Amino acid sequence: MGLGFAIGAFGVLILAHAAYSTIQYRGLLKIMEEEFSGPPMNVVVELLVGLVLCMWAALTVPGKFLSIHPHSDENRIVSLPANMDFMVFNHRGKVFPSAMDLKLKH
Amino acid sequence: MVTKTEETQLNRLEGQVENGGGGAWDYLCFVRKLKVRRSDKVLKYGLSILNDPKKRSSLGPEEWTLYEQVAIAAMDCQCFDVAKDCINVLQKRFPESKRVGRLEGMLLEAKGSWTEAEKAYLSLLEDNPLDQVIHKRRVALAKAQGNMSGAIEFINKYLETFMADSDTWRELAEIYVSLQMYKQAAFCYEELILAQPTVPLYHLAYADVLYTLGGLENLQAAKKYYSSTIELTGGKNTRALFGICLCTSAIAQLTKGRNKEEKDSPDLQSLATAALEKDYKQRASDKVSVLGSALKSLKVSS
Numbered sequence: 463m464g465l466g467f468a469i470g471a472f473g474v475l476i477l478a479h480a481a482y483s484t485i486q487y488r489g490l491l492k493i494m495e496e497e498f499s500g501p502p503m504n505v506v507v508e509l510l511v512g513l514v515l516c517m518w519a520a521l522t523v524p525g526k527f528l529s530i531h532p533h534s535d536e537n538r539i540v541s542l543p544a545n546m547d548f549m550v551f552n553h554r555g556k557v558f559p560s561a562m563d564l565k566l567k568h
Numbered sequence: 569m570v571t572k573t574e575e576t577q578l579n580r581l582e583g584q585v586e587n588g589g590g591g592a593w594d595y596l597c598f599v600r601k602l603k604v605r606r607s608d609k610v611l612k613y614g615l616s617i618l619n620d621p622k623k624r625s626s627l628g629p630e631e632w633t634l635y636e637q638v639a640i641a642a643m644d645c646q647c648f649d650v651a652k653d654c655i656n657v658l659q660k661r662f663p664e665s666k667r668v669g670r671l672e673g674m675l676l677e678a679k680g681s682w683t684e685a686e687k688a689y690l691s692l693l694e695d696n697p698l699d700q701v702i703h704k705r706r707v708a709l710a711k712a713q714g715n716m717s718g719a720i721e722f723i724n725k726y727l728e729t730f731m732a733d734s735d736t737w738r739e740l741a742e743i744y745v746s747l748q749m750y751k752q753a754a755f756c757y758e759e760l761i762l763a764q765p766t767v768p769l770y771h772l773a774y775a776d777v778l779y780t781l782g783g784l785e786n787l788q789a790a791k792k793y794y795s796s797t798i799e800l801t802g803g804k805n806t807r808a809l810f811g812i813c814l815c816t817s818a819i820a821q822l823t824k825g826r827n828k829e830e831k832d833s834p835d836l837q838s839l840a841t842a843a844l845e846k847d848y849k850q851r852a853s854d855k856v857s858v859l860g861s862a863l864k865s866l867k868v869s870s
Contacts, residue, residue, distance in 0.1 A: 532766060538571055538804065543602060548739045552680075556646055
């Protein structure tokens with residue numbers, strides 16, 4: 463978790479540095495009076511590296527992902543709850559004697 | 569709603585506790601969370617925790633919830649003195665409590681003194697006329713006495729005020745089915761499906777009721793709802809697969825004389841049959857021949 467956070471922060475820093483580099487590059491081009499066609503190659507590489515790091519951090523930091531399939535084993539409803547509010551005690555279990563000698567002792 | 573992983577976890581915990589592996593408190597919490605009815609085990613293990621003063625003090629404030637759970641389980645297992653003791657302890661701790669009053673009413677109900685239980689519930693309702701739980705206990709009281717029409721009347725009055733209570737709609741549907749009033753039961757299941765459309769068991773129950781009603785339109789609707797159950801459960805519900813086969817053969821029998829509008833359903837039945845055979849081969853391979861002969865008799869009549 464700490465590692466994920468650190469890598470995420472590092473990725474964000476790399477992206478910020480890439481943005482700063484692009485702004486500096488544009489300033490340089492303004493001085494040299496050339497058209498700004500696109501960021502230089504190293505900035506593009508830096509952007510890709512930052513993207514990979516941030517994505518990896520985003521996937522590992524939150525922890526275990528939950529299943530969204532309605533029919534996966536975690537989400538598949540097998541039986542409904544027994545509706546305890548309407549529970550009736552007048553059932554056939556009355557004729558079975560409780561074999562256990564249970565008492566609340568105190 | 570009990571999911572598959574929760575069911576396996578519950579069975580595992582139960583086996584562990586039965587074999588003396590500890591974890592009784594986890595088991596009791598899990599039973600309480602899933603709202604399943606395992607009264608004999610709850611009683612046995614709950615009492616083992618409550619009778620041991622060390623374990624009891626380690627529970628802290630959860631002790632009282634355990635008393636309540638054990639009291640209800642004791643009433644279900646007909647151990648009335650245990651229930652009475654638990655209720656006394658709770659009353660000493662929480663005098664003038666409505667929850668304890670409800671437990672006392674339930675004890676009177678379990679013992680069979682219907683009139684006194686009714687009086688107790690009515691007095692509780694006087695103080696608080698909008699108490700949902702007491703209304704439901706009155707319904708259960710009527711049901712226990714066998715007075716189904718009275719229970720239906722109470723439920724209908726309750727549902728006029730609290731329309732969003734899915735458990736009550738489910739209870740009403742089950743009462744109607746037990747009285748064979750299938751049209752009304754179908755209405756209740758429609759309400760349930762409207763409120764919670766992702767629960768496949770409601771679709772399944774609705775399809776069962778429609779299939780029981782019979783008639784061509786109901787059978788076609790039943791087939792649609794069996795299909796939606798299969799879709800929601802990913803094909804793992806055997807009952808819905810059987811339902812499709814039965815519906816198709818029943819529809820074919822009804823439309824035998826008429827000119828057949830070619831529907832795209834012969835695929836559906838063969839798919840369902842194939843899925844059933846695969847499931848049986850995997851889980852009960854000695855019964856595959858029984859399944860085969862049953863399905864063949866369905867096809868012959870269609």
